[in-house]
Amino acid sequence: MSEMRRVTAICNGTVIDHIPAGRALQVIKMLRIDTNRSNPVSLVMNVPSDKMGRKDLLKIEDLELNQEELDRLALISPNASVAIIRNYGVAEKRVVELAEELVNVARCTFSNCITQNPREPLPQKLVLYSRDPIEVRCYYCGKRQDLDDIIDNLI
Amino acid sequence: MSDVVTMDDLSNEEILSILDDSERLVAVARGDVHLPLLEGKVLANMFYENSTRTRMSFESAMKRLGGSVLNFSSIGTSVAKGETLFDTMQMVEGYADIAVIRHPQQGAAQYSADAINIPILNAGDGAGNHPTQTMLDLFTIREAHGTLEGLNVVLVGDLRYGRTVHSLSHALTRFGAELTLVSPKTLMMPDEIVNDLRSTGATISESTDLIAAIPDADVIYMTRIQKERFPDEDEYAKVAGIYMLDAKDMGGAKEGMIVMHPLPRVSELHPSLDSTVNARYFQQAFNGVPTRMALLCRSLGVKIPKEVKK
Numbered sequence: 001m002s003e004m005r006r007v008t009a010i011c012n013g014t015v016i017d018h019i020p021a022g023r024a025l026q027v028i029k030m031l032r033i034d035t036n037r038s039n040p041v042s043l044v045m046n047v048p049s050d051k052m053g054r055k056d057l058l059k060i061e062d063l064e065l066n067q068e069e070l071d072r073l074a075l076i077s078p079n080a081s082v083a084i085i086r087n088y089g090v091a092e093k094r095v096v097e098l099a100e101e102l103v104n105v106a107r108c109t110f111s112n113c114i115t116q117n118p119r120e121p122l123p124q125k126l127v128l129y130s131r132d133p134i135e136v137r138c139y140y141c142g143k144r145q146d147l148d149d150i151i152d153n154l155i
Numbered sequence: 156m157s158d159v160v161t162m163d164d165l166s167n168e169e170i171l172s173i174l175d176d177s178e179r180l181v182a183v184a185r186g187d188v189h190l191p192l193l194e195g196k197v198l199a200n201m202f203y204e205n206s207t208r209t210r211m212s213f214e215s216a217m218k219r220l221g222g223s224v225l226n227f228s229s230i231g232t233s234v235a236k237g238e239t240l241f242d243t244m245q246m247v248e249g250y251a252d253i254a255v256i257r258h259p260q261q262g263a264a265q266y267s268a269d270a271i272n273i274p275i276l277n278a279g280d281g282a283g284n285h286p287t288q289t290m291l292d293l294f295t296i297r298e299a300h301g302t303l304e305g306l307n308v309v310l311v312g313d314l315r316y317g318r319t320v321h322s323l324s325h326a327l328t329r330f331g332a333e334l335t336l337v338s339p340k341t342l343m344m345p346d347e348i349v350n351d352l353r354s355t356g357a358t359i360s361e362s363t364d365l366i367a368a369i370p371d372a373d374v375i376y377m378t379r380i381q382k383e384r385f386p387d388e389d390e391y392a393k394v395a396g397i398y399m400l401d402a403k404d405m406g407g408a409k410e411g412m413i414v415m416h417p418l419p420r421v422s423e424l425h426p427s428l429d430s431t432v433n434a435r436y437f438q439q440a441f442n443g444v445p446t447r448m449a450l451l452c453r454s455l456g457v458k459i460p461k462e463v464k465k
Contacts (some may be wrong), residue, residue: 110261112259112260112261112281112282113260113261113262114240114258114260114261114262114263114265114266114280115262116260117239117240117260119237119239120239120240120241120266121239121241122241122266122269138262139262139265140261140262140263140265140266141261141262141281141283142261142262142283143261144347
């Protein structure tokens with residue numbers, strides 16, 4: 001059975017293909033579509049893929065991912081294919097690219113970091129230190145986070 | 156921008172050039188030569204944490220070069236009324252040409268540097284960086300050994316919380332020094348820092364035995380176990396006074412080996428050590444003046460003459 005028949009086509013929204021197998025739930029969390037949202041989301045996990053062996057796929061209705069959301073997606077799934085769907089057709093393909101700096105994506109958790117002071121008007125800024133495996137460091141205090149930490153500390 | 160927040164803000168060539176500048180400024184730092192390079196300039200000394208040497212040596216450096224100093228302490232000022240660091244720094248930008256900041260929270264110096272347009276020199280942020288201390292430490296080591304390359308430097312004491320040793324170890328390995336890290340198990344250098352240092356190809360060994368490290372050392376860098384960094388007094392009591400050096404311990408040292416300490420000391424350096432040829436910590440404290448002079452001039456874009464004469 002082809003994967004595309006597992007879920008129906010969507011009218012408008014975003015299809016994220018080629019997510020590493022088993023990571024779709026993390027992507028949902030990363031994109032903050034798991035809470036306080038009414039968009040229907042179809043999730044396909046561990047389907048066969050010529051390119052990847054196994055992969056996950058997400059179809060999110062009535063939401064077109066913006067650049068900030070693509071930056072978040074890139075952390076988990078830097079090789080994902082993102083298609084914007086309008087009226088059942090692919091209107092645009094968007095490129096996922098890991099940014100060198102993540103602003104207000106996840107917070108630094110170091111208790112003595114200047115960012116812990118809620119009254120200071122400063123963004124949470126993490127700088128990419130390693131792509132594989134993912135490692136970021138707080139721009140201010142240098143505290144490191146791996147992918148699991150980032151997901152736990154999402155803003 | 157001419158901020159110095161971490162040692163990464165300076166290339167190896169810049170470090171060596173600042174050390175050369177500092178060397179030429181020693182006579183000015185001693186008050187033997189009048190050289191008002193910073194006349195009319197104002198330094199804001201922003202100290203949110205206690206300091207004796209760093210604050211005074213910055214003040215001395217600025218005044219010896221003809222500049223003036225605004226001293227700030229967070230006690231009894233608008234900070235006590237809840238003013239943010241951001242707001243305070245906006246005010247400083249209007250009052251001074253350059254600012255030095257010490258703050259208990261890590262990242263405060265970078266934040267300040269981003270917030271305003273005058274140069275910022277980091278004088279210590281939490282357990283993070285203390286690059287001007289590192290510069291004076293490098294100056295002291297080079298003064299004694301003529302080079303920074305290929306030396307065996309033994310760092311002793313609180314390697315976990317001590318910002319001085321974090322900055323210094325990074326800088327020393329950039330110049331090919333070999334490090335021996337001596338600390339109690341609870342105060343070892345954080346793994347992430349050791350891994351970073353090793354990833355640059357540096358040779359690093361770790362031990363709990365100070366006496367065994369003496370014969371091979373070119374430099375022994377002692378640090379105080381910092382009571383204020385311990386959340387629990389019992390934990391502090393377990394390690395306080397664990398490493399002490401006295402004059403007798405110098406018997407097995409190599410010729411030319413120096414003992415350094417960022418000061419203040421508690422019990423780790425016995426007064427009997429003060430009169431040995433190895434003791435270099437008071438000279439090290441003085442060296443804060445010429446190196447900070449050189450850093451102030453660099454950040455303010457003021458060139459130091461190639462020859463400084465009486």
